[in-house]
Amino acid sequence: MSHVNTIALIGCSGYAGQVLATLLAEHPKFELRVPPSGRAIPGDPSTLAALAGVDAVALAVPATPALEWTSILMQTGCRRVLDLSDSHRREDDVHYALRELCGPTPEGARLVANPGCYPTATLLALAPLVCGSLVDPSGACVVGASGASGAGKGLRDDLHFCHLESNVLPYNVGHHRHRPEIEHHLGAPVSLVTQLLPVARGLTITAFVAPRSGVTPADLRACLVEHHASHPYVHVLDAPDGRLGLKSAVGSHDAFLAVGPVAHGGHVPVFATIDNLMRGAASQALVALNDWFGLEPSLGLAAPRDAEVLSTPLFAHAHARTP
Ligand SMILES: NC(=O)c1ccc[n+]([C@@H]2O[C@H](COP(=O)([O-])OP(=O)(O)OC[C@H]3O[C@@H](n4cnc5c(N)ncnc54)[C@H](OP(=O)(O)O)[C@@H]3O)[C@@H](O)[C@H]2O)c1
Numbered sequence: 601m602s603h604v605n606t607i608a609l610i611g612c613s614g615y616a617g618q619v620l621a622t623l624l625a626e627h628p629k630f631e632l633r634v635p636p637s638g639r640a641i642p643g644d645p646s647t648l649a650a651l652a653g654v655d656a657v658a659l660a661v662p663a664t665p666a667l668e669w670t671s672i673l674m675q676t677g678c679r680r681v682l683d684l685s686d687s688h689r690r691e692d693d694v695h696y697a698l699r700e701l702c703g704p705t706p707e708g709a710r711l712v713a714n715p716g717c718y719p720t721a722t723l724l725a726l727a728p729l730v731c732g733s734l735v736d737p738s739g740a741c742v743v744g745a746s747g748a749s750g751a752g753k754g755l756r757d758d759l760h761f762c763h764l765e766s767n768v769l770p771y772n773v774g775h776h777r778h779r780p781e782i783e784h785h786l787g788a789p790v791s792l793v794t795q796l797l798p799v800a801r802g803l804t805i806t807a808f809v810a811p812r813s814g815v816t817p818a819d820l821r822a823c824l825v826e827h828h829a830s831h832p833y834v835h836v837l838d839a840p841d842g843r844l845g846l847k848s849a850v851g852s853h854d855a856f857l858a859v860g861p862v863a864h865g866g867h868v869p870v871f872a873t874i875d876n877l878m879r880g881a882a883s884q885a886l887v888a889l890n891d892w893f894g895l896e897p898s899l900g901l902a903a904p905r906d907a908e909v910l911s912t913p914l915f916a917h918a919h920a921r922t923p
Pocket of ligand 1: 610611612613614615616617638639640641642659660661662663665666684685686715716717749750751752753754876877880881
């Protein structure tokens with residue numbers, strides 16, 4: 601039998617953890633290890649015993665326990681720790697697992713930070729434009745909207761059905777925890793406003809950028825096409841259309857990008873849509889693990905969606921039923 605790597609998952613009862621557990625359980629080269637039932641309090645001896653000898657530990661828990669677990673796992677000699685929380689995403693000596701920007705997970709890394717969901721969508725859309733000096737680096741305005749699973753499974757008043765249903769409302773205005781992460785990896789300031797949608801999952805952003813003098817919207821699109829040409833799960837659409845809808849991306853690793861065709865008031869809208877639980881968390885984590893173990897990056901993932909086929913509304917509806 602060919603070699604199988606053991607991956608322990610802490611937090612598999614959470615939204616992101618459930619999706620990652622499913623991907624790991626179906627993966628041909630990974631064997632999922634789940635610590636004993638109940639919440640894995642950092643340092644708990646029975647959990648530590650269950651983690652002994654595994655090839656990697658994935659942490660799908662909130663930032664505070666993730667920070668504590670990371671420190672304990674490093675001290676106890678764990679070979680690889682993949683943290684899905686935002687505890688280590690702005691540390692220069694920790695690999696940031698946004699493959700399209702930072703490349704594959706280095707083989708020798710011990711700790712890897714999985715990117716956040718809004719940062720993933722925003723950076724896929726904006727980083728090539730900022731790196732290519734096509735837009736004014738003094739700042740972009742990003743408006744996002746996402747489903748309630750982005751907040752995790754904990755109960756909160758604003759996540760109750762009665763509050764969410766038929767409603768759209770901004771949250772964490774002025775102090776969204778993803779803004780510093782975006783700015784760190786973009787190397788430019790952003791203004792970020794996010795809205796909560798009455799859907800379970802999916803996330804979309806519109807970033808208003810100011811092109812430098814002489815740069816057209818077509819130049820911005822060409823830059824994204826060139827940057828993502830070798831990234832099969834990133835689709836730069838011809839124009840903003842129905843394929844930017846959440847249904848295109850939910851249940852998949854795919855990201856859909858588009859650039860508005862004209863500038864108004866000196867700004868061009870740039871769009872990105874992903875599934876917060878897949879590309880924004882679990883499938884991105886799976887790609888990082890694949891790279892870490894020298895496997896094909898897409899192993900265990902469905903093939904990229906066909907962006908052309910997605911333009912038919914019926915297809916989009918069919919995909920609304922995928923997990
Ligand atoms: N949801 C997303 O779209 C998304 C996207 C990207 C990254 N992330 C990150 O992924 C991580 C998990 O997010 P989530 O949305 O899956 O959260 P969640 O649904 O609230 O699940 C959290 C998980 O962590 C466990 N947990 C909570 N507090 C803990 C503690 N003090 N010690 C040990 N375990 C604890 C929970 O166990 P119990 O079952 O006992 O409560 C559950 O298994 C977070 O760091 C989040 O920022 C989430």
